Amino acid sequence: MSFDVKHITYRYTPKGKTVLDDVTFTIGEGQITAVVGPSGSGKTTLVNVLSGVIPALEQNGVLEGELDFGSDALVSVVSQTPEDQLFGYGVEDAIAFGVENMGISSEEISDRIEYVLDLLNLQYLRKRSVAALSGGQRQAVCIASVLAMKPDILIMDEPVSSLDPNGKNMVRGILNQLKADGTTVLIVDNNLDWSAGIVDKVMGLDNGKIVFDGLRDDFFRDFPLQETLGVTIPQEVEIYRALSSLTDDIGMFYNMRGAERELDKIFEKRTEELTDNSETSDDPYITVHQLNKFFEDGYHALKDINAAFPKGKVVAIMGQNGSGKTTLVKHLNGIYKPTTGDVRFMGESILKKTVAQISRNIILVFQHPEHMLFEQTVRAEISFCAKMHGLEFSPEKVDEVLKKYDLYDDAETFPVNLSMGKKHLLTILSVLFSSSDVIILDEPTLGMDLLIKNQLEDIIRGLRDAGKTVIIISHEIPLVFRNADEAIILNKSEKIYYGTIKDLALRDDIFEFINISLPPVVQLSKRYNFDKVCFNVEEFKEEAQKLLGKRGEEE
Amino acid sequence: MRYLTYVDKDTFLHKLDPRTKFVFLIVMAVLTSVVKTAWALAFLLVFFLILWISAGVMKEMAFLAKQLKAIMIFLLILWFILGMFQEPQVEGPVFLRTEVLGIKICIDWYDIYKGFASALRLYLMVSSFFTVLISTNFSEIILGLSKWHFPYSLSYGIGLVFQVIPIVISELNTIMEAESSRGLEIEQCKWTTKIKNYLIFAVPLFFRVLNKGHAISLGMHYYKLNFNVKRTSYKTIKPTVRDLIFALVTLVAVAGTIVLHVLFYIPLI
Numbered sequence: 001m002s003f004d005v006k007h008i009t010y011r012y013t014p015k016g017k018t019v020l021d022d023v024t025f026t027i028g029e030g031q032i033t034a035v036v037g038p039s040g041s042g043k044t045t046l047v048n049v050l051s052g053v054i055p056a057l058e059q060n061g062v063l064e065g066e067l068d069f070g071s072d073a074l075v076s077v078v079s080q081t082p083e084d085q086l087f088g089y090g091v092e093d094a095i096a097f098g099v100e101n102m103g104i105s106s107e108e109i110s111d112r113i114e115y116v117l118d119l120l121n122l123q124y125l126r127k128r129s130v131a132a133l134s135g136g137q138r139q140a141v142c143i144a145s146v147l148a149m150k151p152d153i154l155i156m157d158e159p160v161s162s163l164d165p166n167g168k169n170m171v172r173g174i175l176n177q178l179k180a181d182g183t184t185v186l187i188v189d190n191n192l193d194w195s196a197g198i199v200d201k202v203m204g205l206d207n208g209k210i211v212f213d214g215l216r217d218d219f220f221r222d223f224p225l226q227e228t229l230g231v232t233i234p235q236e237v238e239i240y241r242a243l244s245s246l247t248d249d250i251g252m253f254y255n256m257r258g259a260e261r262e263l264d265k266i267f268e269k270r271t272e273e274l275t276d277n278s279e280t281s282d283d284p285y286i287t288v289h290q291l292n293k294f295f296e297d298g299y300h301a302l303k304d305i306n307a308a309f310p311k312g313k314v315v316a317i318m319g320q321n322g323s324g325k326t327t328l329v330k331h332l333n334g335i336y337k338p339t340t341g342d343v344r345f346m347g348e349s350i351l352k353k354t355v356a357q358i359s360r361n362i363i364l365v366f367q368h369p370e371h372m373l374f375e376q377t378v379r380a381e382i383s384f385c386a387k388m389h390g391l392e393f394s395p396e397k398v399d400e401v402l403k404k405y406d407l408y409d410d411a412e413t414f415p416v417n418l419s420m421g422k423k424h425l426l427t428i429l430s431v432l433f434s435s436s437d438v439i440i441l442d443e444p445t446l447g448m449d450l451l452i453k454n455q456l457e458d459i460i461r462g463l464r465d466a467g468k469t470v471i472i473i474s475h476e477i478p479l480v481f482r483n484a485d486e487a488i489i490l491n492k493s494e495k496i497y498y499g500t501i502k503d504l505a506l507r508d509d510i511f512e513f514i515n516i517s518l519p520p521v522v523q524l525s526k527r528y529n530f531d532k533v534c535f536n537v538e539e540f541k542e543e544a545q546k547l548l549g550k551r552g553e554e555e
Numbered sequence: 556m557r558y559l560t561y562v563d564k565d566t567f568l569h570k571l572d573p574r575t576k577f578v579f580l581i582v583m584a585v586l587t588s589v590v591k592t593a594w595a596l597a598f599l600l601v602f603f604l605i606l607w608i609s610a611g612v613m614k615e616m617a618f619l620a621k622q623l624k625a626i627m628i629f630l631l632i633l634w635f636i637l638g639m640f641q642e643p644q645v646e647g648p649v650f651l652r653t654e655v656l657g658i659k660i661c662i663d664w665y666d667i668y669k670g671f672a673s674a675l676r677l678y679l680m681v682s683s684f685f686t687v688l689i690s691t692n693f694s695e696i697i698l699g700l701s702k703w704h705f706p707y708s709l710s711y712g713i714g715l716v717f718q719v720i721p722i723v724i725s726e727l728n729t730i731m732e733a734e735s736s737r738g739l740e741i742e743q744c745k746w747t748t749k750i751k752n753y754l755i756f757a758v759p760l761f762f763r764v765l766n767k768g769h770a771i772s773l774g775m776h777y778y779k780l781n782f783n784v785k786r787t788s789y790k791t792i793k794p795t796v797r798d799l800i801f802a803l804v805t806l807v808a809v810a811g812t813i814v815l816h817v818l819f820y821i822p823l824i
Binding site: 101109 | 561563692693694695715718722726729730732733734735736737738739740741742743755756758759762763766767770771772773774775776777778779780781784785786787788789790791
């Protein structure tokens, strides 16, 4: 059996733009299909059509075409914010909510709850409250609540966008189980880096039209299309793309196991151990001294933290959710006051200053841009920090920045109406007009497609070149390694590493301890006889070229 | 402090049938509206203190007292000032009797008594509501109301309010932190600026709440919630011996309060 989407065309108003244009495809039963496309390509509208939100809840639009799913097919959705979708105080209440709405007997509800808890290995959570769950656990419970309804198609809308590596692993594990169970799943996400090993098919949308509908491996071979759609692909695929231009001796790979299998054919394994003598800079903007934080409920959120954030460097703070990363940066800009210890900017304690006063030197950009946007236009929003800090700014400079980052056409738009990625970019751009020497970015890639992520990396490099310090919290480890000079790693409220990123790349023990994987370029350049450890694909390609050149000469 | 939302504990109060707690709330609302005698109210406060200690929610109720401190002090001062210009209405000690610019001033015990009784009544009224709120989660509220044959749409709406209120407060706090991080002064500023800032915060808060509302309505659609279709229930509730004991103890406390009210009745004039 298959589910056919036939010639779907949709406009939000009769005379409005065509958001979906003659979309026709088939969802194979028991398959996992990824729907990809840049912001504004029509992915969310497609989810709304497939799930029946259009026309049930949004009735002003014009919908044409047909969904051939069978008369009583059930399509349900797991959204990117499970907290908005879990209706119940306890895990059992939340899972039962959907099945209770179906009017089936208490015994059957009970059977279905047991089934999904067993299927997803969630029995250990059943007596917990939803509020006490981690992000990954909430997403897992959300999936369980939808699965209990026995949907014919399960749609997952950016299911890991706000999860840490542990959460991503949990969702990946669940998807593997669903695949084995024969569940039909549609993943709507422009990030394929976490799901590459699971999806069977990829469907690409651009400007409301289907531009690709085929097997995963075929998609991974179509490099220009990946770039056009702004899809974040696994770094392994990027490596394959780079190396396939140098040699024909390797086959396609999209995960570490495949990469090792293929690269073993062309590179010799490293024989000598790598060492690193790089040292951290000793000219800091911010220093943290014996910082301890106890919250009202007695939780010891930070334990004896000492750290320094040097001038003109990018410092990454890494760790799983709950390790204390956000708590630490909220001390750096004065939102939290330490229980004991001190935070100093240029040697002077900031503890007696207000957050607004500190922002003249240290500014924190929050995870969710919607907490920060309240001006009437994008143009006004971008200069908000300058106005707050009493700084002069020229309209020409504002226009220049808007043009550079593709926001000029949206200059008079209400900021809240921008896509999530653009909203986030806007809040980050506004700090360019501030007087701050230290810019803290907390999960800055949230909602960004690859094109906007590239712009973000450009901003980070620009700030560093201007002598500013950038502190970045991110679960996107490849991005961190591409941009950071130094790193702090937190685990369970304690600092377990502070040093250069080059030194950190050699510390497999730390990454194993915190259960985070090093980027593939780092792992592979360490595995093979490269002259140095690589932090991005360009470096990796150069080093590979050298080795392949040597091999060619020898032959 | 999580703004007096449900406190997850495993005490007898938490385990009670929600309907028992709803009845308790109604009885206490009536009792604190009727009883105005300080001794009776003090006795009721002792009953509540025992209840809170045994339910492990003393910290939360102390927090509530702190939040109500300003209005309770206002009541004390109000009754004191009003009483200063009146002759003693009830027999008892007079602390000061004088005349200033031809105005007779008399400070007696009754001026203090009235303020004390009013403040205590207010605290007991509010705290009886919060005693139920912090020991009953929103799923239990929905279940309890449904079992009383409230329409599911109404029960669900009430439960949803208690689910959403803490989220909205948390969103407001985050917005305040985010805006001050970008340079908006909210700590060292005049009260007029503070009011203006709250208006500024209202814009992103409004959109966040709209987004949440939209996300919740989508969630309800995904779960096929239809108020016209009869729902079934995974969990069931029924009163137990624990509810009976609680009801009896409450009855004794109510009786004691009424007796003390009658014995020591002094009209609040």
